[in-house]
Amino acid sequence: MTTSAEPTCVVVMGVSGAGKSTVARALADRLAWPLAEADEFHPPANIAKMSAGTPLTDADRAPWLAAIRDWITARAAAGESTVVTCSALKRTYRDVLREAGARVRFLHLDGTADVIGDRLRHRSGHFMPPSLLRSQFDALEPLRPDEDGAAVGVADPPELIAEHAVTRLDLPVGNPATP
Template identity: 70%
Template sequence: MAATSLVVMGVSGSGKSTVAKLLAGRLGWPFAEGDEFHPEANVAKMRAGVPLTDADREPWLRTLRDWIGEQAAAGKSTVVTCSALRRAYRDLLREADADVRFVHLDGTRELIAERLAHRSGHFMPPALLDSQFAALEPLGPDEAGIVVDVADAPEDIVDAVVARLDD
């Protein structure tokens, strides 16, 4: 059986890093922060408040896909953060030779905006939240993954994900 990669997805401020780190720790799987795979040009655009285009995202997503595949080839299941807002982005990640599943951290714009307003040290400005919600395509019924409410505590979200890993 192929190694599993859990891609913790959602808009900026949904708690991807927090939940993914807890999840990786619970499972004992390697963790990768998807934002660290962005080329500097993408980071500069986001810092300037300019939404990324699909052309900007493609090399980033391919790098993430390749990392997932490399880990799987070494027999390692992984937890990765990636906004993965559009179906096409998730399709690209699913090209990895791994059992790629998605954990969509879903919440209201108001709750996530409030969290972003209190976050510091991140290059993604709160002003881009509307563009993220506009781009978000929820998981389709044929996509391997689950949707969890970000209003729940991170530990409860991790409990829910771990409970459904065998689904």
């Protein structure tokens, strides 16, 4: 089990529809860590672009990634480990997040375009249309061996995926301040 005093951030990453929000919520509950949804850091212009079916550019993503990184750093400065949802599709995006003042680790929710596309078609209330899924898979650069993280399949229920994450990333379960 991880015993480092350094705050950790687990970034639950993957394409839209992979289950980032649901798995991150289960993982944050299991670890008793605060959770941040990366979608809440998007400026209105990014949301408008995606809602219109236009993929974001790297320039569009730069301030968004910096805001997430800064949130991780602020929580780490307060001594808190965190869980964050973020597509983090490219290594360069993950590099920005790794600049945070915490140990940033990645949990890649990995699934096929068919499985995830079916999920997107049945999801409501989200600004990301299914038509952008192909662009996300095209941009996706899976974790490399030198990156701190693990990939897990999306077929299992969210609670089981969170359990796999705890095991694969050797994360402490529960609040260490709790007896």
